[in-house]
Amino acid sequence: MNAPRLRSRKLDLKNGRVDLTHGSGGRAMAQLIGDIFRDAFDNELLAQGNDQAVFDIPAGRLAMTTDGYVVSPLFFPGGDIGSLAVHGTVNDLAMAGARPLYLSASFILEEGFPLADLQRIAQSMGAAAREAGVKIVTGDTKVVERGKADGVFISTAGIGAVPDGLLLSGEKARPGDAILVSGSLGDHGVAIMSSRENLQFDTQILSDSAALHGLVADMVAACGPHLRLMRDPTRGGLAATLNEIAHQSGVGIRIEEDALPIRKEVAAACELLGLDPLYVANEGKLVAFVAAEAADELLAVMRAHRLGGDAAIIGHVVQDAHCFVQMTTSFGGERIVDWLSGEQLPRIC
Secondary structure, X not given: OXXXXXXXXXXXXXXXXXXXXXXXXXXXXXXXXXXHHHHHHOOOOHHHOOOOOOOOOOOOEEEEEEEEEOOOOOEEOOEEHHHHHHHHHHHHHHOOOOEEEEEEEEEEEEOOOEHHHHHHHHHHHHHHHHHHXXXXXXEEEEEEOOOOOOOEEEEEEEEEEEOOOOOOOOOOOOOOOEEEEOOOOOXXXXXXXXXXXXXXXXXXXOOOOOOOHHHHHHHHHHHHHHEEEEEOOOOOHHHHHHHHHHHHHOOEEEEEHHHOOOOHHHHHHHHHHOOOHHHOOOOOOOEEEEOHHHHHHHHHHHHHOOOOOOOEXXXXXXXXXXXXXEEEOOOOOEXXXXXXXXXXXXXXX
């Protein structure tokens, strides 16, 4: 992604398309990087034009993550692949309690992809990064032949600073712990599917894609010593996340169906599409495990934040050598919430 500024004719960002020369390492590639990515991500480290970014880091521990984004469609109600790539990477860092610092971004572009759409994605990505207070400081661009990709794929990496004394990890859940979610479930997955299938509902369903580190910072400040772990329930939704944690910690989990915050329109859409909201992806929600005595305080803190207004306590951790996740249904019955063998919705992030 790093390239010198060239004094030459600007790209035709309105009508132009990506071609193989944009990945050749020559003048066309430098123009693409300069006119689209450098403009969208502008910061002092990226502007140095090197093949790497060199920066100071705070004292203490760092968190690092990497991710890839292949969502279809690229633009959906409430977001697009660009903002999603920033939010997803920031949130992976935030689940460790980390303050995000720097991101890298690598783009795989398909020959023939409209430059206007690429600029729109880059601008969205840059805006999301600025809003999150994180800098995209290095990256890479490759172009593949028509038909060898699907428009744009984005890979990211991110690093963040973890507060001293904070250790959140998936093996730390203990019997008696309370389980909270930060808001309504399934919004992102249903927004993607409704856009993909061109479905119309009375109320528009928007993706919940958002950067969660501000909410996490408030939670850590208020209840840090009592927090066990946090996780963002993306692919596989809440069900996959709870099963992962149950097996990591060697515990069982019990949740209450009536406590789950699911919007009526999302529940209706899931029923129409034959989906289970427990398995539908989220991109702006988190699950938190906390010592029982701090649950009410943590809930109040979450609800006071703009991204946690619909937060709820949904269940608790129990002893269970089988590591089952079980749900008490609205009718008073019991249901095992198991893993899916595959994905309900592919290409969701």
